[in-house]
Amino acid sequence: MVIATWNVNSIRARLDRLRAWLQRRQPDVLCLQELKVVDEAFPAGPLRELGYHAAVHGQKTYNGVAILSRAEPREVHRGLEDDDPQARLISARVAGVRVVSVYVPNGETAGSEKYAYKLAWMERLRDWLRRRCSPDEPLVVCGDFNVAPDDRDVAFPDLWADSVLCRPEVREALAGILAWGLEDVVRGHHPEGGVYSWWDYRMLAFPRNNGLRIDHILATPVLAGRCTSAEVDRDERRGDKPSDHAPVIATFREDRS
């Protein structure tokens, strides 16, 4: 089973690239973030043509998350169920795996209201997992966490030390989510670091490889133990009109138990 996640930075601006990528990589599940579209305008038809169902939690202009899957998604839930006005979480059961697609707030700058919202949102995500899910079930939380777990995930750590992607508070918040019972499968396959998923559009960040790994696939132990590869599709950041994020892809072998 191949599970991927990708912050597409507008699904309408990225539709041609998304379709080509799906045809090339054929994942079983793709979690999407930053759709920037309302549900009614989500391009379900062009994705259905390629064999993908879509569970969508959209929003005008900002945010918006979805789960695409070859098997029909069941038990779809939208949002953190505590009246969050921002569309940042959707979950569904797909072929026996509970899949959660999240778009953690960026946080703007340390000390801002948005930063407080980011930290609170991450704590609410942890509460949501505790309340609704079990670390003993096959489950993945995929998405744009807007956190580089440690300096191995930052090409130039000194440049980014004070950013909202690297500050100690957000790293501790991410560690808290992992402590519920999740493993970072890309870290598991690349403990040496140097794997990045996001490069700023500005300052020639991609050619200079000024990147950070902020998009993650986190799996419960029962599933992480079946993970045979976990990579970033760096090539998708190249060419015309890329997203500023590259897809992350993990392969899980079938349950042999």
Added chain:
DNA sequence: ATGGCATAATTGTTATGA
């Protein structure tokens, strides 16, 4: 000094991202 570049809302400019 706090930009650059991209997107969506609109058609000149602002909000947001990370």
